[in-house]
Amino acid sequence: MGKYAFGVDVGGTTVKLGLFDVEGQLLEKWEIPTNKENAGAGILPDTARSILAKMQERQISEADLAGIGIGAPGAYDSEGNLVGSSVNLGWSDFSIPEKMKAYFNVPIKAVNDANAAAFGEMWMGAGKGYKNMVLVTLGTGVGGGIIVNEHIVTGANGAGGEIGHIHIEDNEAECCNCKNKGCLEQYASATGLVRLAKRRLAKDDTPSILRNDKVSAKSVFDAVKEKDAVAVEIAEEFGDYLGKGLAAVAGVVNPEAFVIGGGVSKAGEILFTYIRPCFEKYAYAPCRNAKFVLATLGNDAGIYGAAGLILH
Amino acid sequence: MGKYAFGVDVGGTTVKLGLFDVEGQLLEKWEIPTNKENAGAGILPDTARSILAKMQERQISEADLAGIGIGAPGAYDSEGNLVGSSVNLGWSDFSIPEKMKAYFNVPIKAVNDANAAAFGEMWMGAGKGYKNMVLVTLGTGVGGGIIVNEHIVTGANGAGGEIGHIHIEDNEAECCNCKNKGCLEQYASATGLVRLAKRRLAKDDTPSILRNDKVSAKSVFDAVKEKDAVAVEIAEEFGDYLGKGLAAVAGVVNPEAFVIGGGVSKAGEILFTYIRPCFEKYAYAPCRNAKFVLATLGNDAGIYGAAGLILH
Numbered sequence: 001m002g003k004y005a006f007g008v009d010v011g012g013t014t015v016k017l018g019l020f021d022v023e024g025q026l027l028e029k030w031e032i033p034t035n036k037e038n039a040g041a042g043i044l045p046d047t048a049r050s051i052l053a054k055m056q057e058r059q060i061s062e063a064d065l066a067g068i069g070i071g072a073p074g075a076y077d078s079e080g081n082l083v084g085s086s087v088n089l090g091w092s093d094f095s096i097p098e099k100m101k102a103y104f105n106v107p108i109k110a111v112n113d114a115n116a117a118a119f120g121e122m123w124m125g126a127g128k129g130y131k132n133m134v135l136v137t138l139g140t141g142v143g144g145g146i147i148v149n150e151h152i153v154t155g156a157n158g159a160g161g162e163i164g165h166i167h168i169e170d171n172e173a174e175c176c177n178c179k180n181k182g183c184l185e186q187y188a189s190a191t192g193l194v195r196l197a198k199r200r201l202a203k204d205d206t207p208s209i210l211r212n213d214k215v216s217a218k219s220v221f222d223a224v225k226e227k228d229a230v231a232v233e234i235a236e237e238f239g240d241y242l243g244k245g246l247a248a249v250a251g252v253v254n255p256e257a258f259v260i261g262g263g264v265s266k267a268g269e270i271l272f273t274y275i276r277p278c279f280e281k282y283a284y285a286p287c288r289n290a291k292f293v294l295a296t297l298g299n300d301a302g303i304y305g306a307a308g309l310i311l312h
Numbered sequence: 313m314g315k316y317a318f319g320v321d322v323g324g325t326t327v328k329l330g331l332f333d334v335e336g337q338l339l340e341k342w343e344i345p346t347n348k349e350n351a352g353a354g355i356l357p358d359t360a361r362s363i364l365a366k367m368q369e370r371q372i373s374e375a376d377l378a379g380i381g382i383g384a385p386g387a388y389d390s391e392g393n394l395v396g397s398s399v400n401l402g403w404s405d406f407s408i409p410e411k412m413k414a415y416f417n418v419p420i421k422a423v424n425d426a427n428a429a430a431f432g433e434m435w436m437g438a439g440k441g442y443k444n445m446v447l448v449t450l451g452t453g454v455g456g457g458i459i460v461n462e463h464i465v466t467g468a469n470g471a472g473g474e475i476g477h478i479h480i481e482d483n484e485a486e487c488c489n490c491k492n493k494g495c496l497e498q499y500a501s502a503t504g505l506v507r508l509a510k511r512r513l514a515k516d517d518t519p520s521i522l523r524n525d526k527v528s529a530k531s532v533f534d535a536v537k538e539k540d541a542v543a544v545e546i547a548e549e550f551g552d553y554l555g556k557g558l559a560a561v562a563g564v565v566n567p568e569a570f571v572i573g574g575g576v577s578k579a580g581e582i583l584f585t586y587i588r589p590c591f592e593k594y595a596y597a598p599c600r601n602a603k604f605v606l607a608t609l610g611n612d613a614g615i616y617g618a619a620g621l622i623l624h
Contacts, residue, residue, distance in 0.1 A: 075598060078461065084598075132468050146564060148465050148472075149390065155566025156444050157598045160460075165596035166563045167556055170482075178596055244479055251478040252458060252564040254467025284477035284490055286387060286396075286469045 002066035002106070006051050007120075007307030009113060010034065010072035012088045015047050018303035019054060022066060024124050024311055028054075029303060039090035048103035067107035069306035070096055071116025075158025080110030083158050109309040113302055115152045115161060118145020120305030121259045123312045125297040130256040134249055135295065136163065138217075138242075138264035141177070142185040142192075146253055150312070153253070164189070166245050187241035190217040190263050197234045206230050221267035235274045243278025250279075250287035261295030269294065314378035314418070318363050319432075319619030321425060322346065322384035324400045327359050330615035331366060334378060336436050336623055340366075341615060351402035360415035379419035381618035382408055383428025387470025392422035395470050421621040425614055427464045427473060430457020432617030433571045435624045437609040442568040446561055447607065448475065450529075450554075450576035453489070454497040454504075458565055462624070465565070476501070480557050499553035502529040502575050509546045518542050533579035547586045555590025562591075562599035573607030580606065 002022075009016040014031040021027055032050050035042040051068065055061070074086030076096070085092035096110035111119070118127075118135035127133040131150050137143035142164030146153040153160035164185035165178050174195075176183040186192050197215045201208065208230035209223045220238075223231030246258055260271065272292045280288050297304055314334075321328040326343040333339055344362050347354040363380065367373070386398030388408070397404035408422035423431070430439075430447035439445040443462050449455035454476030458465040465472035476497035477490050488495040498504050509527045513520065520542035521535045532550075535543030558570055572583065584604045592600050609616055 148460055148467075149463065151461065153460050153565055155460075155599070156568040156602070157566055159566040159596065159598035160564070162563055162566070162596050162598065166560045167594040180594065180596070183596075248478045248560045249564050251474055252472070252561050253465055254469055254471040254474070256468040282479040282492070284471065284474050284492070284495075286471035286474065287467070290468070 002064045004060055004064055005066045005307045005310040006054075006068045007303035007305070008047055008068065008070040009116065009302030009306060010043060010047070010070065010089065011113070012036075012073070015043065015050075016299070016303050017047070017050060017054075018300070018307060019058070020304075020307040020311060022311055024304075024308065026300065026304070029300065034089070036090055039092075043089060044096065044099045048100060052103065062105060065104070065106045067109065067310035068100060068104060069116070069309035070100070070108070070110040071113040071302045071306045072096065072110065073113050076111050076154065077158055078154050080108070107310060111152055111154070111306075111309065112145075112158055114143040115145040115154070116305035116309070117261070117297075117301035118147055118161065118259075118305065119152055119308050119312075120297055120301040120303070121261070121295055122147045122150065123308035124304050125301060126259045126293045126295050127257060132253065132255045133257045133259055134161075134163075134246075134253070134255045135259045135261060135301075136246065137262035138189055138260065139262035140189060140191055142189045143262070144249075146249075146255075148253055163245065163249055166248055168241055168245050184241065184245040188238060188245065193217045193220055193234070193238050193264060196237050200230060200234050200237070217264045218266065221270060224270060239274025240278045243275050243280075244282045246275070246279050247282035247284075247287075250283050250290055254287045255290055257291040257293055259293050259295050261298075261301065265294055314376045316372055316376055317378045317619045317622040318366075318380045319615035319617070320359055320380065320382040321428065321614030321618060322355060322359070322382065322401065323425070324348075324385070327355065327362075328611070328615050329359070329362060329366075330612070330619060331370070332616075332619040332623060334623055336616075336620070338612065338616070341612065346401070348402055351404075355401060356408065356411045360412060364415065374417060377416070377418045379421065379622035380412060380416060381428070381621035382412070382420070382422040383425040383614045383618045384408065384422065385425050388422055388424050388466065389470055390466050392420070419622060423464055423466070423618075423621060424457075424470055426455040427457040427466070428617035428621070429573070429609075429613035430459055430473065430571075430617065431464055431620050431624075432609055432613040432615070433573070433607055434459045434462065435620035436616050437613060438571045438605045438607050439569060444565065444567045445569045445571055446473075446475075446558075446565065446567045447571045447573060447613075448558065449574035450501055450572065451574035452501060452503055454501045455574070456561075458561075458567075460565055475557065475561055478557050478560055480553055496553065496557040500550060500557065505529045505532055505546070505550050505576060508549050512542060512546050512549070529576045530578065533582060536582060551586025552590045555587050555592075556594045558587070558591050559594035559596075559599075562595050562602055566599045567602055569603040569605055571605055571607050573610075573613065577606055
């Protein structure tokens with residue numbers, strides 16, 4: 001086994017890279033731009049060259065290298081093959097490990113980026129010590145990654161952990177991005193929270209600091225901290241939807257902990273005041289003691305998890 | 313590795329036992345009564361003696377034995393320790409493998425009985441060939457067992473796969489056995505289906521063959537086969553609830569197949585006419601191609617799965 005591993009997080013704008021030692025310490029991180037020309041054909045070659053340059057700079061030989069882990073948008077099977085397409089990058093149906101093996105004779109693993117982040121939080125973040133945990137990313141959408149017995153749940157088509165599209169509301173007129181109606185993501189993402197806020201504000205004229213400015217996930221929870229009654233109502237509705245969705249997840253995989261990340265999680269522990277009672281209301285009793293914790297690795301969760309695929 | 317394994321399925325009335333060869337062929341099965349006196353203290357000793365007698369009868373030595381697998385009601389952690397109590401048997405907090413090791417010096421494994429059945433269906437039943445599948449047992453309640461990458465999802469407290477208590481209906485006045493309101497089990501179990509039927513029949517006077525006799529899960533689907541309009545409405549409602557619940561499950565673990573067992577499944581393939589369109593309506597697109605198949609091992613699923621813990 002080598003002394004180092006690289007963790008790669010391929011995003012729509014930049015590719016993040018990290019060099020880790022076998023203890024899982026992040027020695028250095030950097031980024032390169034994501035070149036989406038030619039259906040993203042240059043992304044992995046660029047990544048490989050960047051890693052090779054770093055190896056030369058640090059005088060790391062291939063024998064020193066335990067492997068390279070890669071997280072990227074899209075659905076990957078358990079061998080790291082992209083199933084279907086990754087619209088964001090222009091990629092479709094190919095094997096990341098196969099492509100990278102043109103450059104390296106070391107173990108290469110590839111998974112979905114949200115799953116990589118979940119694995120990272122389990123390995124070195126807020127989920128450390130938990131064998132069964134769920135990362136819930138509350139950003140533009142609601143993403144997720146499920147860890148069962150320290151392994152990522154990939155699922156049949158790489159769609160394991162896509163909890164943002166669990167149906168949660170029968171009475172919804174608007175469509176989710178996925179074309180269904182009533183998905184968790186429509187209420188519990190940053191965008192969803194703003195939608196709930198706008199609906200509530202339009203309902204009547206109750207005074208609220210939220211009426212002063214543009215509503216955002218941040219402004220809602222800032223107003224909650226100011227004990228703004230309308231904002232509290234919105235947070236309660238958000239918590240009810242999210243608690244209900246996570247209770248369903250708990251009924252399937254019975255995790256020890258939910259790790260909450262993404263932009264909305266910047267509101268902090270106050271989120272749990274609204275999620276936890278609803279989760280407990282809806283969850284089956286033996287699943288009810290799951291812990292709620294805030295993610296700690298932020299934007300580095302992906303490179304940690306990718307490296308963890310090799311090192312953990 | 314030995315030539316044989318025993319699979320044991322501990323029930324409230326009888327303990328089922330099966331002798332399997334290493335190919336997974338069931339050579340012989342039999343039952344002994346479940347002795348629930350003294351908080352079930354005699355159940356495992358009775359089981360051990362029955363296995364020892366069978367070994368003597370067949371001249372199977374301990375060296376010939378690959379191991380013994382046991383499925384039983386209750387929540388078991390990944391080491392086979394009972395977490396909390398198994399009300400049905402009177403058991404609480406102990407290790408099945410530890411207890412059985414007083415009689416045998418072979419590998420012993422223990423899991424929850426529903427999970428054992430799921431594992432059995434994956435190993436030798438309707439789920440054969442699927443690495444990611446969900447057994448859904450529609451009986452008095454709704455039980456489940458989740459298989460991810462050919463492994464049982466036990467969860468933190470052994471409550472993985474308890475999908476019967478996923479919250480599915482906000483407008484429910486009656487309590488589920490678990491004390492929550494609106495659990496999947498309240499609509500999709502045999503009992504739940506009868507409840508839906510009674511509610512529908514009480515709603516108006518539309519003629520229906522269901523009015524002639526006592527309503528049961530069987531009579532509802534028999535009437536559906538006769539194209540009874542009221543029965544079809546009931547089946548549609550049942551299918552909507554179950555499709556919605558299984559779509560949530562699919563959003564978490566993205567299985568290749570749902571294997572449907574339990575008493576209600578005796579209605580046959582016609583069930584899928586009602587479940588599948590609703591499942592597809594509620595499921596996230598990448599999870600939508602999950603197959604629906606009927607369980608094939610019936611009451612033997614538990615002994616198969618228990619033996620499979622050793623042999624697969």
